[in-house]
Amino acid sequence: MSGAADREAVFPTRQSLGLMKAKLKGAETGHSLLKRKSEALTKRFREITRRIDEAKRKMGRVMQIASLSLAEVTYAVGGNIGFQIQESARSARFRIRAKQENVSGVLLPTFESYLTEGNNDFAMTGLGKGGQQVQRCRETYARAVEALVELASLQTAFVILDEVIKVVNRRVNAIEHVIIPRTENTIKYINSELDELDREEFYRLKKVANKKQQDVAAQDAEIKRLKLEQEARGKKQAVADEPETSAGPAELLEAEGDEDVIF
Amino acid sequence: MSSHADNKDRQFLAVIGDEDSVTGLLLAGIGHVTPPPDSQKNFLVVDSKTDTATIEEAFQRFTTERKDIGIVLINQHIADRIRHRVDTYTAAFPALLEIPSKDHPYDPEKDSVLRRVRRLFGE
Numbered sequence: 001m002s003g004a005a006d007r008e009a010v011f012p013t014r015q016s017l018g019l020m021k022a023k024l025k026g027a028e029t030g031h032s033l034l035k036r037k038s039e040a041l042t043k044r045f046r047e048i049t050r051r052i053d054e055a056k057r058k059m060g061r062v063m064q065i066a067s068l069s070l071a072e073v074t075y076a077v078g079g080n081i082g083f084q085i086q087e088s089a090r091s092a093r094f095r096i097r098a099k100q101e102n103v104s105g106v107l108l109p110t111f112e113s114y115l116t117e118g119n120n121d122f123a124m125t126g127l128g129k130g131g132q133q134v135q136r137c138r139e140t141y142a143r144a145v146e147a148l149v150e151l152a153s154l155q156t157a158f159v160i161l162d163e164v165i166k167v168v169n170r171r172v173n174a175i176e177h178v179i180i181p182r183t184e185n186t187i188k189y190i191n192s193e194l195d196e197l198d199r200e201e202f203y204r205l206k207k208v209a210n211k212k213q214q215d216v217a218a219q220d221a222e223i224k225r226l227k228l229e230q231e232a233r234g235k236k237q238a239v240a241d242e243p244e245t246s247a248g249p250a251e252l253l254e255a256e257g258d259e260d261v262i263f
Numbered sequence: 264m265s266s267h268a269d270n271k272d273r274q275f276l277a278v279i280g281d282e283d284s285v286t287g288l289l290l291a292g293i294g295h296v297t298p299p300p301d302s303q304k305n306f307l308v309v310d311s312k313t314d315t316a317t318i319e320e321a322f323q324r325f326t327t328e329r330k331d332i333g334i335v336l337i338n339q340h341i342a343d344r345i346r347h348r349v350d351t352y353t354a355a356f357p358a359l360l361e362i363p364s365k366d367h368p369y370d371p372e373k374d375s376v377l378r379r380v381r382r383l384f385g386e
Contacts (some may be wrong), residue, residue: 049380056377059362060369065366070287082286086308093276096333109355111333115292134290141291145276152334152358155376157354162379230345 007185012193020190024183031175037180040104044262047163048154055151059144066144069137076133094142096149106164111153112148273333273357277325278306280320280338283365288336305332309341319345325357332357339374340367350375 010016074080098113278285285308288294297303302346307321322345325335339361342349352359352375361376363369372378 049383052376052380056369063363065367066287069282070283070290070365079284081284082308085286085289085296086306088319089289089304089306090296092275092295092305093292094276096276098273098333106368111358137287138290138292141287145288145293148336148360148362149334152360156355156358158380159353159358162383163355221382235379236324 002091006182007189008182010186010190012190012197014194017187017190018144020183020187021193024180024187027179027183027261031172031180036170037104038165038172041106041161041165041168044103045165048158048161052151052154052158055154059147059151062144062147065138066137069133069140073133073137081134082199094145103161106160108157108160109153113149115142137197231243250251272331275305275332276334276336276346277329277332277357278336279309279321279325279341280306280336280362281364281366282308282310284336284338284362302365303329305329309338315344319348322348326352326354331352334360335359337363338362338367339369340364342375343373373379 008020011018093116094113094115095116098109099112100109102108130258275295276288278288278293280288285306289306293305294306303324305325307318309318318341321336322335325332333356335351335357337359342361349361351361359375360376
């Protein structure tokens with residue numbers, strides 16, 4: 001049997017049987033727990049993928065609006081402001097912060113955007129003309145970046161969950177298809193070996209009992225024989241003794257008889 | 264875990280994009296230049312003259328070398344130029360996000376993450 005080969009190398013003793021049974025129980029508990037975890041994660045995962053799909057589409061729209069407002073700025077300022085802006089960028093006003101969320105033991109990071117107070121690299125941008133458009137464009141882009149940050153956190157969660165789900169599923173399968181069958185096989189093996197030992201022991205005891213019975217029988221026979229012998233001897237002796245003990249009368253009788261015979 | 268401690272420091276966004284995208288995002292205030300000794304920008308402007316090696320180098324710097332970047336934004340048409348790098352990038356931090364640009368409308372079929380989504384759902 002191929003299954004018989006697939007078992008753990010243990011000695012078939014009652015102690016290891018107990019250990020194996022505990023192991024099987026642990027494996028089954030672990031299996032059901034992991035299965036539930038995997039299901040919870042998968043549910044979350046599906047939700048996230050759906051939201052990513054939505055967010056990506058939304059991002060397309062938002063970025064389009066933002067580009068349009070940038071075009072407005074270019075038009076209003078009457079020239080390309082790109083160079084000026086790239087050169088005046090110093091310190092980020094728009095920053096992100098990573099927070100963590102716990103989904104059945106998995107830490108999922110979520111990004112949260114915030115604005116730092118009091119630094120404005122572009123105070124001079126659009127000072128000549130188009131200041132209003134620049135301001136509006138900044139707001140539009142800030143909203144766009146917020147959407148992007150949200151999408152980024154979804155995506156990060158997606159990547160991490162993907163990984164974790166793979167690992168959990170691998171574990172579930174390993175327990176289901178390798179560890180549990182192997183432990184069951186080991187338990188079967190130990191049980192069969194123990195039964196075999198039991199049978200051997202029983203047979204041995206039976207043999208011993210048989211031998212004892214025989215011995216007892218032989219002894220009884222001997223005792224009987226001895227008793228009989230003794231009895232027989234005792235009778236003989238009694239027979240031999242009796243004439244001696246009642247010798248008087250017997251002899252007297254005999255004597256009389258003898259006399260009778262003589263007469 | 265040490266990786267989680269690192270993630271607290273990731274507070275900037277980085278951009279690799281064409282001039283308009285970068286300008287807009289800088290206007291939103293994501294631009295950051297580190298203090299003088301080794302002054303590093305967190306954005307790269309790519310035009311038709313920029314060669315692929317420069318983009319790859321910037322991508323490498325934003326994704327692996329710098330530890331203060333949480334999200335890398337890259338224009339989709341630029342991501343196409345270094346597609347092999349983008350597709351093989353699977354780390355969670357920093358998050359890599361393909362964004363549409365003005366001249367190139369967004370195509371969900373090319374997005375590395377959306378393709379993974381589609382593959383998982385067997386579409």
